[in-house]
Amino acid sequence: MSNFLTTDKRTQYCAQVNISDMGNEVILMGWAHRRRDHGGVIFIDLRDRTGIVQVVFNPETGKDVHTEAHKIRSEFVLAVKGVVRKRPAGMENPALKTGEIEVLVSDLEILNESKTPPFSFDEEDISENIRLKYRYLDLRRPAIQQNLFLRSKLAAATRNYFNDNGFIEVETPFLTKSTPEGARDYLVPSRISKGMFYALPQSPQLFKQLLMISGFDRYYQIVKCFRDEDLRADRQPEFTQIDVEMSFITENDIINIMEGLMAEIFRHCLNRELPLPFPRLGYFDAINRYGKDNPDVRFGLELTDLTNILRESNFKLFREVIAKGGVVKAIKLDNTSTLSRKELDDLRDYVSIYGAKGLAWARVNAADWTSPIYKFLSTEEVGNINKQVSASAGDIIFFVADVPRVVHDSLGNLRLHLAKKLKLYKPDDLSFVWITEFPLMEYSEAEKRYVSMHHPFTSPYNEDLSGLTTSPDKVRARAYDLVLNGSEIGGGSIRIHRKDIQNQVFSVLGLSDEEARSKFGFLLDALEYGAPPHGGIAFGLDRLTMIMTGAESIRDVIAFPKTQKAACLLSDAPSKVSIEQLMELSLKIV
RNA sequence: GGGGUCGUAGUUAAGUUGGUUAUAACGCCGGCCUGUCACGCCGGAGGGCGUGGGUUCAAGUCCCAUCGGCCCCGCCA
Secondary structure, three states: OOOEOOOEOOOOOHHHOOHHHOOOEEEEEEEEEEEEEOOOOEEEEEEEOOEEEEEEEOOOOOHHHHHHHOOOOOOOEEEEEEEEEEOOOOOOOOOOOOOOEEEEEEEEEEEEOOOOOOOOOOOOOOOHHHHHHOHHHHOOOHHHHHHHHHHHHHHHHHHHHHHHOOOEEOOOOOOEOOOOOOOOOEEEEOOOOOOOEEEEOOOOHHHHHHHHHHOOOEEEEEEEEEOOOOOEOOEOOEEEEEEEEEEOOOHHHHHHHHHHHHHHHHHHHHOOOOOOOOOEEEHHHHHHHHOOOOOOOOOOOOEEEOHHHHOOOOOHHHHHHHHOOOEEEEEEEOOOOOOOHHHHHHHHHHHHOOOOOOOEEEEEOOOOEEOOOHHHOOHHHHHHHHHHOOOOOOOEEEEEEEOHHHHHHHHHHHHHHHHHHOOOOOOOOOOEEEEEOOEOEEEEOOOOEEEEOOOOOEOEOHHHOOHHHHOHHHOEEOEEEEEEOOEEEEEEEEEOOOHHHHHHHHHHOOOOHHHHHHHHHHHHHHHOOOOOOEEEEEEEHHHHHHHHHOOOOHHHHOOOOOOOOOOEOOOOEOOOOOHHHHHHOOOOOO
16 A cells, blocks of 8 residues: 555656656546546546546456545545556547556545536636636636746746846835825725724835835836726736836836846747837827727727818718817728628627717728718718728728717727727737827816826926926826737836926826825935936736736636626625724724 | 626526426436546436516516626726
8 A cells, every 4th residue: 555645755747647657657646537437447537737647447457446446536636656558559549648648556545535516627618706706626727727827937037037137126015005196095994093094005106216216226026006996807906017117217228128028028938039129109199090098009900080181071970070179080991891781780889888979981882982971971072081091992981070089989999899800810919019108197177187197206208398387288208008919018107206396297286285295205205315317117917917828807817816896706805894803993884 | 886798407508479397418326337538328316597576367588676797988007
């Protein structure tokens, strides 16, 4: 009888057994993935994190072991000892990495039994509430395990890259101070200071700037961040950033080093070489051409501005929108598989999500258009539009007329929608693009004031400084986002390192001196003690992992994710706490 | 805060215009089977349709409310 675990140690992982082990005795541990009991011989597919190997129990070669094997059910935890042998001719299983061989078991210990699992690990479409409730079982599925292995490699590649380039990883506090601007904070009540709260960091922004002021010069951290906002397929309330800050640099230094990071990550994790440098696109170009500041540049289908052509149009709808300051833009679908009337209606419904009141379309023919708006347009206008969008027979043009924001939102998203529907890109295409020259601020109708587009510590362009008080929305920020396949995977900026400019920015943002002092006085103080010019960036590790694994949901790259209501179905968080706990914190539920 | 969608055995699904004891596959349990790999064959046990109201002679099917999963808008970098 073997003494598994203590003296008889596992010799290798299941899927590592191969033809070179033939004749050797191996010791394996894992889960009973599937059992095929032929009355005589019993086959078990033994599974661990590497995969599956077939182990065989034969009554002729091991009567007792065979009897014991009858007890094995799905997901029992097993230790087996046996000799590796080639499978009989014709019995190989090419679907299995270990399909050439099998292990004839001479010794078996059932290390643990298992209840019948609530779902099969083979099935793809188990409802997500069941999966999340039994997440520890869901995580036995190879597909999700692979995602987490890749995530781990990504983190390792990141640490290696930064360590090799003279960066220091510094941890910053999770219990910190609530700051205005940006997302809603998660709050943590203080027991010692009644009525006071910590906030979990939305990002370590201020601390990494302080580290620059301290002279660390090159900092990075792989760190959890918390934002109490509504969830999406690519957004969780707690998520992980690759956070970076550097001193004595410009945008180009950051961009170069980060391109190196991306190249290293893709080389190490996917064995893919990225062409460097990545293209750059100004914010306004991105909006005008793609309707979004996170454009997917894997395909064309760009927006074309028709406002000037249609300004004097007899078509009242277009003319009036333009007269009121709106725009008319279009995207053109090349000689495409024709879209049915139903599909065109669905597209109209689709853009209505983004506030578009309609979606005009035109099928381009050799001499005219088939279009509901054809009769409203002059021959000259139709000709000009055809020319402007480079239309030829068979193409379809889509038009939206509205205020710029609605036009860009609806056409920008329609563009993505069409590309996905018509498969205008390959699944493994990778298109990086830097978006630069963001506006520093934009006017918020809701708050009746200017708000930072990035955050209030972002440096304006030097040459735009004079406009800070006169036309704040014209001032460009020294900010940059990295976009991959239409997903914003990172963003950062050169920071303000001079107190006078920081104060000016606060003032334009409508933050009084007292407010600024009470919210982040510590940063303002620090800026007075020799703050070096500095800047940084942060990448969304979860989103990057999503793209690299092809995951459709951020939940598939996080071991224990939360539902759309920010609940953990496994642990049942959030949950009520005892009245004693509340009293200790001087809290009352209202 | 809003829009959409889904919720029927352990799982995945079907369930006609409301009409007898609610279907199927897989899984599970028992029996048989020495080469399978989604093993096979025979037999069996599981649910009252997310929850609570209502309409009706009659509700899984209709109505209202509510809970939960997912997608999206707003929000969020």
